[in-house]
Structures are given as structure tokens and as C-alpha cells.
Amino acid sequence: xxxxxxxxxxxxxxxxxxxxxxxxxxxxxxxxxxxxxxxxxxxxxxxxxxxxxxxxxxxxxxxxxxxxxxxxxxxxxxxxxxxxxxxxxxxxxxxxxxxxxxxxxxxxxxxxxxxxxxxxxxxxxxxxxxxxxxxxxxxxxxxxxxxxxxxxxxxxxxxxxxxxxxxxxxxxxxxxxxxxxxxxxxxxxxxxxxxxxxxxxxxxxxxxxxxxxxxxxxxxxxxxxxxxxxxx
Amino acid sequence: xxxxxxxxxxxxxxxxxxxxxxxxxxxxxxxxxxxxxxxxxxxxxxxxxxxxxxxxxxxxxxxxxxxxxxxxxxxxxxxxxxxxxxxxxxxxxxxxxxxxxxxxxxxxxxxxxxxxxxxxxxxxxxxxxxxxxxxxxxxxxxxxxxxxxxxxxxxxxxxxxxxxxxxxxxxxxxxxxxxxxxxxxxxxxxxxxxxxxxxxxxxxxxxxxxxxxxxxxxxxxxxxxxxxxxxxxxxxxxxxxxxxxxxxxxxxxxxxxxxxxxxxxxxxxxxxxxxxxxxxxxxxxxxxxxxxxxxxxxx
Amino acid sequence: xxxxxxxxxxxxxxxxxxxxxxxxxxxxxxxxxxxxxxxxxxxxxxxxxxxxxxxxxxxxxxxxxxxxxxxxxxxxxxxxxxxxxxxxxxxxxxxxxxxxxxxxxxxxxxxxxxxxxxxxxxxxxxxxxxxxxx
Numbered sequence: 001x002x003x004x005x006x007x008x009x010x011x012x013x014x015x016x017x018x019x020x021x022x023x024x025x026x027x028x029x030x031x032x033x034x035x036x037x038x039x040x041x042x043x044x045x046x047x048x049x050x051x052x053x054x055x056x057x058x059x060x061x062x063x064x065x066x067x068x069x070x071x072x073x074x075x076x077x078x079x080x081x082x083x084x085x086x087x088x089x090x091x092x093x094x095x096x097x098x099x100x101x102x103x104x105x106x107x108x109x110x111x112x113x114x115x116x117x118x119x120x121x122x123x124x125x126x127x128x129x130x131x132x133x134x135x136x137x138x139x140x141x142x143x144x145x146x147x148x149x150x151x152x153x154x155x156x157x158x159x160x161x162x163x164x165x166x167x168x169x170x171x172x173x174x175x176x177x178x179x180x181x182x183x184x185x186x187x188x189x190x191x192x193x194x195x196x197x198x199x200x201x202x203x204x205x206x207x208x209x210x211x212x213x214x215x216x217x218x219x220x221x222x223x224x225x226x227x228x229x230x231x232x
Numbered sequence: 233x234x235x236x237x238x239x240x241x242x243x244x245x246x247x248x249x250x251x252x253x254x255x256x257x258x259x260x261x262x263x264x265x266x267x268x269x270x271x272x273x274x275x276x277x278x279x280x281x282x283x284x285x286x287x288x289x290x291x292x293x294x295x296x297x298x299x300x301x302x303x304x305x306x307x308x309x310x311x312x313x314x315x316x317x318x319x320x321x322x323x324x325x326x327x328x329x330x331x332x333x334x335x336x337x338x339x340x341x342x343x344x345x346x347x348x349x350x351x352x353x354x355x356x357x358x359x360x361x362x363x364x365x366x367x368x369x370x371x372x373x374x375x376x377x378x379x380x381x382x383x384x385x386x387x388x389x390x391x392x393x394x395x396x397x398x399x400x401x402x403x404x405x406x407x408x409x410x411x412x413x414x415x416x417x418x419x420x421x422x423x424x425x426x427x428x429x430x431x432x433x434x435x436x437x438x439x440x441x442x443x444x445x446x447x448x449x450x451x452x453x454x455x456x457x458x459x460x461x462x463x464x465x466x467x468x469x470x471x472x473x474x475x476x477x478x479x480x481x482x483x484x485x486x487x488x489x490x491x492x493x494x495x496x497x498x499x500x501x502x503x504x505x506x507x508x509x510x511x512x513x514x515x516x517x518x519x520x521x522x523x524x525x526x527x528x529x530x531x
Numbered sequence: 532x533x534x535x536x537x538x539x540x541x542x543x544x545x546x547x548x549x550x551x552x553x554x555x556x557x558x559x560x561x562x563x564x565x566x567x568x569x570x571x572x573x574x575x576x577x578x579x580x581x582x583x584x585x586x587x588x589x590x591x592x593x594x595x596x597x598x599x600x601x602x603x604x605x606x607x608x609x610x611x612x613x614x615x616x617x618x619x620x621x622x623x624x625x626x627x628x629x630x631x632x633x634x635x636x637x638x639x640x641x642x643x644x645x646x647x648x649x650x651x652x653x654x655x656x657x658x659x660x661x662x663x664x665x
Binding site: 139 | 653
């Protein structure tokens with residue numbers, strides 16, 4: 001027998017057109033319920049890819065909010081629009097050939113020096129990142145701080161859409177993270193050592209043996225493996 | 233040790249690092265600890281002069297708010313904000329005056345900055361490092377001089393923003409004396425340059441080198457004619473325009489004699505007998521070391 | 532050279548706009564020329580600061596096309612010396628702002644020598660962007 005569930009519907013406005021969608025929907029599921037077939041502006045649906053950047057306003061408020069479509073639950077009379085992509089300059093560089101210095105952004109994203117410290121980017125960021133702080137770190141030449149502060153960035157583009165100084169924050173931060181990882185961050189010696197062990201063939205025998213096992217034997221080996229921690 | 237909040241500004245962390253290190257070291261020798269403001273941002277370098285432009289005031293107000301937060305979180309001997317760069321002084325002081333005087337603008341800016349936990353109340357005071365030195369007393373500084381710079385003919389260069397506009401500047405715009413008194417205390421021979429507060433060209437150095445070269449030529453030759461052997465400055469941009477741009481000056485005026493330009497705190501390091509590594513004398517385009525060694529220094 | 536100028540209600544509108552944006556009472560200017568005499572940038576300007584003030588008073592919007600307003604470096608020499616107490620730097624800023632608010636740039640980043648720009652203290656870039664771009 002088919003179970004019938006009663007679902008409360010709430011009104012929302014997508015691209016200024018009114019729809020009634022199930023309460024508790026996210027912006028993405030609400031749009032799909034309303035009949036929009038999304039080819040752009042949707043991705044992992046898990047809050048990680050940054051494809052579903054959306055702008056919305058709530059009933060009775062003038063405030064403009066930014067959020068991820070797959071994570072933001074709709075409110076009654078919410079007005080929604082998607083910003084799947086913001087036009088942004090993309091600097092082309094060869095990481096191997098860059099001279100890392102405090103003036104690196106003059107080469108690739110000189111517009112960061114236009115930063116007004118207005119925090120408009122920080123206000124719209126769906127990941128609660130201190131965006132202005134990392135742009136300021138870039139202006140000061142502190143790539144480590146810029147990389148660490150921008151770590152949670154999923155490149156949704158909302159900051160870039162709103163910035164009055166026309167900065168593409170997320171591309172500048174990406175450059176900082178790349179340079180930090182490659183040139184500045186201390187390398188773990190253990191990785192180097194392990195890599196050498198692998199290349200020297202220390203694990204060849206073990207691998208070859210495992211690869212020769214049957215599926216049943218492999219399963220048995222897996223579940224019987226020794227765990228050096230206890231689960232209580 | 234008297235503690236005072238300190239705002240560096242972006243250039244003092246990079247190209248003008250030696251200005252910062254020398255100033256902090258000199259302050260320490262005079263029993264003042266300069267504590268860097270946490271989470272400061274670029275002040276914007278120039279003050280927006282349009283009456284309705286509040287957006288460009290947000291950056292300096294954010295910095296003034298950081299000082300206020302610092303004041304509220306700890307006990308301070310001196311809760312004023314000290315700055316080294318003339319441009320930062322101009323922006324911070326002028327914006328501060330605007331938001332102090334006009335409550336409506338202060339409210340608007342505070343409303344805009346709603347991500348902050350507190351609102352700026354207009355009660356921060358901004359001072360320049362030289363004003364601090366004057367308060368300490370040039371006679372007290374003279375007592376601490378171990379190696380007077382006797383025979384060094386110094387011409388202090390003020391640039392625009394230390395002295396103008398009149399209500400923001402730290403001294404009389406036509407006849408300042410603050411740096412002159414300082415250098416006398418250090419044992420120098422002070423040379424007056426009539427063009428000591430002539431603009432160096434500022435940010436035009438980015439795309440109009442010829443203009444900067446012309447202005448630098450006038451300022452430097454005027455000092456040389458008066459007998460100066462070295463100039464001092466308090467602004468990383470003036471320092472660049474008067475020092476590095478001597479290359480362009482020489483191209484245009486082949487008879488020009490290069491003259492070193494240093495931050496005034498570097499000379500203080502030498503006179504007070506402090507560790508020369510903090511002075512950054514090797515970081516200049518026109519090397520001041522041959523001249524200083526001539527005068528009995530060992531750098 | 533004789534130039535024909537038409538002064539009408541629109542001219543008054545331009546003058547009023549600059550007065551509002553700069554906060555200065557421009558009619559106080561008696562064209563004494565002290566600002567021009569004090570200005571260190573005048574060597575590169577096409578019109579002098581005095582002429583800039585006069586054109587604004589006459590409501591001539593041609594002044595927006597002058598190189599002068601971009602060459603002004605806001606050094607406040609004129610401000611400190613004007614015998615009538617007018618701040619000419621604010622007038623220059625008002626004229627720049629009118630252009631900048633229409634997204635007009637005086638600085639063309641393509642013409643900048645990037646390698647040289649990297650030698651400058653950052654404050655030069657920050658200031659140049661603020662003063663010379665919209």
C-alpha cells in the first residue's frame with residue numbers, strides 16, 4: 001500500500017516568479033520541484049563544489065544574503081536567484097617558474113591593491129571565511145596567512161560578484177594556496193622517507209602477495225587485520 | 233617600558249621593513265614598546281576628499297576600531313596610536329577627525345561595519361612617531377646619544393603629509409622645527425632645504441617617472457646647494473622617489489651628484505649606539521655607508 | 532586664442548555639483564594665482580589650478596577633460612597657502628570623482644611596467660588605484 005505523506009508547501013520567488021515548494025527544501029531541490037531543470041548552478045549537492053552560489057532576500061528585509069543552493073533551506077516568501085558563474089580574470093602562470101615574493105600579485109592580480117577593506121566579500125561568503133582579511137594579507141605579502149585564512153574557499157564566486165573594487169578574491173587566494181603549498185610550507189620529512197622506501201621496493205613483495213589473493217582471502221585478510229587502536 | 237599601540241601600514245612590512253625595525257629598536261632604547269595592532273588592514277594610502285564618499289573611510293575606521301578594541305581589552309600606558317608612515321598618518325588622522333566631528337557619518341560607517349563586535353566611538357588619538365620623540369624630550373634623547381653624528385650635514389625632508397593640511401600636520405608647514413631639533417640632539421649639523429616640504433610626486437611614480445624625476449631633482453639639488461650631505465624622510469614612498477628614482481634623475485641630468493636618502497630612525501640607531509643590523513643601511517639604492525664611514529662610523 | 536563659452540542653467544548645475552562634492556565655496560576664489568605658484572605638479576599640467584577653479588566657476592564641463600585633475604597629487608600645498616581659505620585639492624578630487632564614478636580610468640594598467648611596479652612600496656599601487664581609477 002502506498003503511504004501518503006502530507007507536506008506543507010511554502011511560497012518562494014525564483015527569478016521573481018512565485019512557486020509553492022515543500023517546506024524544508026533547499027534552494028536547489030525547491031527549484032527542481034518548481035520545474036527548473038538545472039544544468040548549470042548545481043554540482044555535488046553536498047556543499048563542497050561551489051557551483052550553486054545563490055543570492056536571496058528574506059521577507060521584510062532589505063539585507064542581501066549569499067548562500068549555497070544545496071545548503072540553504074528556503075523560507076516563506078524568500079526571493080532567489082542563482083549566480084552560477086561570475087566573470088573573472090584568470091591569470092595564466094607556470095607554478096614551476098614563479099618567483100615567490102611579496103609582490104607576486106602585481107604580476108597576476110594587481111587589482112587586490114584596490115581593496116577598500118569594506119568587508120562586502122566577507123558578508124556574502126557562504127563559508128564564513130574572513131575574505132577581506134585574506135585579501136589584506138595578500139596586500140601585505142603574507143602568503144601563509146592568505147593560504148590558511150582562505151582554506152575553506154570553494155570558489156563559489158559570490159565575493160567577486162559583490163566586490164566594489166572588482167577584485168577576484170577566490171582566484172588570488174588560489175594562487176596564494178598553490179604557492180604556499182609548493183614553496184613555503186615545510187615539507188614533511190616522513191613523506192620523503194616513505195616515498196624513497198616505496199621507490200626502493202620495500203613494499204613490492206607485500207603488494208604482489210595481496211594482488212595474487214582471491215577475493216575471499218582478501219576479504220578475510222581485511223577483517224582480520226590488526227588494529228592498533230581500540231573502539232570502545 | 234611604556235607600551236603604545238602601533239600601526240605599521242603595508243609598506244613597512246615589506247619594502248620599508250628597515251624603517252620599522254629601526255623605529256622599534258630606537259623606541260625600545262627610549263623605554264617605549266611599540267605593540268603592533270592585531271588584524272590591521274591597509275589604510276588606503278590616500279584620504280578621500282569628496283564630501284559624500286564614506287566608502288573609502290571604512291578602511292581607516294576599521295583600524296581605529298582595532299585600537300579601540302585593544303584599549304578595551306588591556307591596560308595601556310599610552311593608548312594613542314603611533315604611526316611611522318606620513319601617508320598613513322594623514323589618512324588615519326583625517327578620517328578620525330571626520331568621524332569624530334560628524335556623528336551621522338560615524339553612525340553610517342558603523343552601521344555598514346555590522347560584522348564588527350563594537351562600534352567606533354571616535355575616541356582614538358593618532359600620533360606620529362616624531363611627536364612621541366618630542367614628548368620624550370630631545371634633551372633626554374641627547375643624553376642617550378653615545379656616538380654623536382658630528383660633522384654629518386643632514387637635511388630633513390618632510391614631504392607633504394607630515395605638515396599639511398595645517399590641522400592634521402605635526403608642525404608648522406612653512407617653518408617646521410621638529411626634525412631639526414631632533415638632529416641637533418643627535419649631534420648633526422642641520423641644513424635647511426627650502427624645498428623640504430615640496431611634494432615628491434607620490435604615486436605618480438607608478439606611471440609618470442619623468443615627473444617624479446623632475447621633482448626629485450629639484451628637491452635634492454636644493455638640499456645639496458644648501459650644503460646637505462644626506463637627507464632623511466619619514467615615508468616609504470618619498471624614500472623610494474628620492475632614493476631609487478635618482479637613477480632617472482641621473483639619466484636626465486648627467487651632472488647630478490647622487491646623495492643618500494635614509495629614514496630618520498636609521499640615523500638615530502647610529503647615534504644611540506644601537507645594533508646596526510636594525511638600521512638597514514644596506515637596503516638603499518644610493519648607499520649611505522661610504523658617507524657615514526667617512527664621518528667616523530663603521531658600517 | 533579666443534574661446535567661445537556658453538553659460539546657461541546647465542553651467543550653474545555643474546558649478547553646484549562641484550561645490551557640493553568638494554564642500555568648498557568656490558566663489559571666494561579671486562584668481563590670485565597663489566595655488567598655481569605653490570603647485571609642484573604645475574609643470575606637467577595643461578591648465579593651471581587657477582584656471583581649473585575659474586572653469587568650474589563658469590560651469591565649463593570641459594575642465595573634466597583636462598590632464599590637470601589627474602596630475603594633481605593632493606599634496607595640499609595650495610590648501611595650505613590659499614589666502615581665501617579654499618581647498619583647491621578638494622575641487623580637483625571632486626572633478627576626478629565625477630569621472631571615476633562613471634568608471635573612467637586615467638591609469639591604464641597595460642602601460643605600467645610590471646617589473647618596476649614590483650619594486651615600489653605597495654602604498655604607491657594602493658594610492659594610484661584609488662586616485663587614478665574608477
